[in-house]
Amino acid sequence: MAGGRAPVTTGAARGDFPGAGALRETGKLCALGIDVVVNTFRRPFQAREFIQQCWFIASVTILPTALVAIPFGAIIALQLGTLIVQLGAQSFTGAASVLAIIQQAAPLVTALLVAGAGGSAICADIGSRTIREEIDAMEVLGVSAVQRLVVPRVLAAMLVAVLLNGLVSVVGVMGGYFFNVVLQGGTPGAYLASFSALAQLSDLWISELKALIFGFIAGVVAAHRGLNPKGGPKGVGDAVNQSVVITFLLLFFVNFVLTAVYLQVVPAKGS
């Protein structure tokens, strides 16, 4: 366009080195995360919106989560089952699958579903509000969109993630039990008794903590992409897409960091 004749200095001022765009986006994402935390404590709390969002996210995630959790528990039971028999440690089957499910599988399955089903819906909802200028209108009416729309959604994603995490743990362990006992001929008593051989209570806590953090990340990323779609309805579609991909990448990375830290900080049982 005719912008060429303008002696605009923005390019140099903003710094256009390679990767600047990614850095800027990361910065904005973090800023929104902090904004969400700050606004969480600002009254009045949007209780109604929060409950509606909890209900909504739960309703789109519960069934798929349960359905994913059963085969997950089964896979772990099957894999571990054969391996452990070779090692001659059958009595630890239960312990191993509980550890694997509670510490790793449950938070990840939960987060993937909260991000995939809940996050995409949040992103599409906020994105379409943005392009219809609803967000602008709200800001102009002196109401913070972060406080009013984003905070309830992020908190709802966190709460649902924590609850779903419990569900996945239970369903996964039951699935593992079923496969181990019914299909692989394991002893029911040994499976249950070995629970506490390796697993400890802090495993459950780290599991719930992970779910909480993953829920937060899924909510914030979805809201951030929704608030900044690039031009028009097509942009909203792209934003939803990106939000799911970005969330997945972040989740696996954060999961790695959290697991590494946890294993360093909390000594494994029996060692």
Added chain:
Amino acid sequence: MSAEVVIEGLTKSFGKQAIWRDVSLTLPPGEVSVMLGPSGTGKSVFLKSMIGLLKPDRGSCVINGVDIVTCSEAKLYETRKLFGVLFQDGALFGSMNLYDNVAFPLREHTKKSESEIKRIVLEKLDLTGLQGAEGKLPGEISGGMRKRAGLARALVLDPEIILCDEPDSGLDPVRTAYLSQLLIDLNAQIDATILIVTHNINLARTVPDNLGMLFRKELVMFGPREVLLTSDEPVVEQFLNGRRLGPIGMSEEKDAAQMAREQAHVEAGHADGTAGEDMRGVVPQLVPTPGLPPRQGERRRKDRVMKILHTLPPVAQQGIIASLTDDERRHYGVGGARTGFAQPVAQPSPRPRPQPGPHDTQEIARVPEPGWPGGGRP
């Protein structure tokens, strides 16, 4: 209670695309201003920058001593409560029905009881002709209705500053006339400072106290309506008359070759897109519906304009003096102007047509007076 908006050196660009540069203007308290400009010159962007939705590169926008561009977030939200903003597409909340949409600002910012809210909301919906539609969702009504509902929501907190982005687009001429009257009545009642962005020439001629125009990334002019309405600036003349001939093209700027080609076409007898009358010239301004108090802003404006009269172009001066009453001429000491050149300036007014032809001038002159939009409303 009305607020003044002082904008200095505001500049905005998106990436490398400059939108406008160094826009400086003052919206005087309690006055109605209109901003014109070809599509895509950044009028909507200008409104959004004024309320801090977009961040300008440079400049300031000061309202009641608060600079919107640099102030803290808390201050910004506080200052925004003074505004009522009508967005180009209405920007209603899609998940709420019209009633809840209009009630939203009241529920957020006041402690009014639900029955009081109901009274106010129904009153505003009635004002914008939406009675009976309060249960509908924004997706279930026409574009013009969305626009009017957006206006109702903007008015519900009795704002001190009202910004309207094309209030008339999507509305029929009759509703536009009612809307113009509504804005003037509102100004008379609550003394709000109003800025309207529009393409509607008729509205621009009859409603505002001040007129401005954005073109080619700049504020071409901004000042008392008479200045722009009598301007010889080619851009202004072309825009007011809606002609193809002139510096504005389909894409914002024309090159010399195209201008020459079009000039040749016109000389060969090809119509230039107008009915042939000149839409410039000062026409009488809309007045509040009888029974309402006189506009405070109009009073203040008269004093202000008379003070700077000598700095304005001569044609504009004549237009201003011609629009004064005898009493006012005496008050401001410009009495001599009456017969000299008042007539030719008032002439291009569209209502008594420039060439009355065989009609009885008396009869035509009488028609428009009681016929002002909204004037005869029971």
